[in-house]
Amino acid sequence: ESAEKGGYDCFMEKEIFEQPDGIKHTLERRLDESGKIVLDDIHIDKSYLDYINKIYIIACGTAYNAGILGKTAMQKWMGIPVITDIASEFRYNQNFVDEKTLVILVSQSGETADTLAVLRDSKKKGARVLAVTNVVGSSIAREADDVFYTWAGPEIAVASTKAYTTQIVALYMIALNFALEMEKISEAEYFDIIDKMKEIPSKVQEVLDNRDYINVIADEIVGSEHAFFLGRGVDYALAMEGSLKLKEISYIHAEAFAAGELKHGTIALVEDGTPIISIATQQNLFEKMVSNMEEVRARGAYVVAISQKHNKEVEKVSNRVIYIPDSEDILSPIIAVIPMQLLALTVSSKRGLDVDKPRNLAKSVTVE
Numbered sequence: 001e002s003a004e005k006g007g008y009d010c011f012m013e014k015e016i017f018e019q020p021d022g023i024k025h026t027l028e029r030r031l032d033e034s035g036k037i038v039l040d041d042i043h044i045d046k047s048y049l050d051y052i053n054k055i056y057i058i059a060c061g062t063a064y065n066a067g068i069l070g071k072t073a074m075q076k077w078m079g080i081p082v083i084t085d086i087a088s089e090f091r092y093n094q095n096f097v098d099e100k101t102l103v104i105l106v107s108q109s110g111e112t113a114d115t116l117a118v119l120r121d122s123k124k125k126g127a128r129v130l131a132v133t134n135v136v137g138s139s140i141a142r143e144a145d146d147v148f149y150t151w152a153g154p155e156i157a158v159a160s161t162k163a164y165t166t167q168i169v170a171l172y173m174i175a176l177n178f179a180l181e182m183e184k185i186s187e188a189e190y191f192d193i194i195d196k197m198k199e200i201p202s203k204v205q206e207v208l209d210n211r212d213y214i215n216v217i218a219d220e221i222v223g224s225e226h227a228f229f230l231g232r233g234v235d236y237a238l239a240m241e242g243s244l245k246l247k248e249i250s251y252i253h254a255e256a257f258a259a260g261e262l263k264h265g266t267i268a269l270v271e272d273g274t275p276i277i278s279i280a281t282q283q284n285l286f287e288k289m290v291s292n293m294e295e296v297r298a299r300g301a302y303v304v305a306i307s308q309k310h311n312k313e314v315e316k317v318s319n320r321v322i323y324i325p326d327s328e329d330i331l332s333p334i335i336a337v338i339p340m341q342l343l344a345l346t347v348s349s350k351r352g353l354d355v356d357k358p359r360n361l362a363k364s365v366t367v368e
């Protein structure tokens with residue numbers, strides 16, 4: 001087993017460090033020589049895209065968190081309503097799946113019971129099902145109408161890392177491709193985003209190279225009972241993933257909040273020293289996040305900000321800042337999640353826990 005870990009202490013660490021290559025792989029498998037996205041095995045064309053009236057993105061756990069980012073990209077570029085839901089909720093609630101619905105299922109393993117059940121129900125209702133999965137030949141891959149494989153390579157650690165970042169890349173590529181088909185974005189915009197996506201692996205590597213700083217922060221929160229993650233827009237979706245990572249492997253009670261909800265209850269939880277990881281990567285929401293950080297800091301929170309290098313203003317309202325390389329707003333989550341993965345990993349191992357096999361959790365939930 002130690003040989004399989006390739007010199008890393010655990011699989012999660014190895015998989016975190018595999019992300020630059022994993023993301024590159026996801027991209028390269030679907031780009032042709034001219035730099036265009038190729039989805040020719042996915043039988044969805046302009047007339048179908050013009051015919052449907054909504055998209056549902058359904059998943060569980062980390063895959064659901066990736067799905068929310070997919071929704072943002074699809075709404076932005078394709079201009080179509082996209083609804084995201086957790087598979088175990090969606091299947092038992094009233095939904096509006098019909099033949100005018102594209103259902104996109106996101107699943108690393110392709111075996112999650114609730115997600116598979118949604119697939120079968122949706123097909124019965126006449127919807128087309130597109131799966132985004134990592135495991136070739138999995139149940140979801142076999143039963144879906146179309147499959148986009150993420151090609152992240154095997155993910156062993158229970159806490160998902162490279163599956164998450166490659167799922168986002170996959171969903172963004174689907175969104176871009178469909179948007180171009182639908183003539184909702186220009187070729188110039190399309191190629192510009194693809195070019196920026198190609199820069200992500202080296203930006204992720206840059207964050208990984210600065211790992212030592214995460215150690216300092218981990219030391220400061222390792223004894224905490226609670227931790228909160230704040231963000232707005234895509235940073236809120238990212239906060240959900242950051243809090244899931246921390247809670248599942250360190251057992252620190254972690255929750256994510258939309259920063260705009262602070263005043264509606266959350267702020268009552270802030271005590272002296274409460275760690276609050278505040279993500280501020282969205283330029284249009286930056287000032288709002290700075291004022292949220294100021295509010296929690298004034299109440300004694302230990303604020304860790306995650307933001308781009310030029311946003312020096314965060315230094316005034318936080319105890320620690322993790323800077324990430326600049327990128328297009330919508331692409332920033334793929335980079336900003338890396339320090340949160342490293343933080344969860346470091347806190348878990350400082351607590352002497354089994355990082356790869358957290359208690360009570362399974363890699364794939366194949367029963368309800």
Ligand code: G6P
Pocket residue numbers: 060061062063064106107108109110111112115158159160361362363364365
């Ligand atoms: C479990 C795993 C998570 C994963 C979720 C959904 O909870 O521990 O890492 O995100 O299942 O799994 P899937 O294979 O469908 O992505």
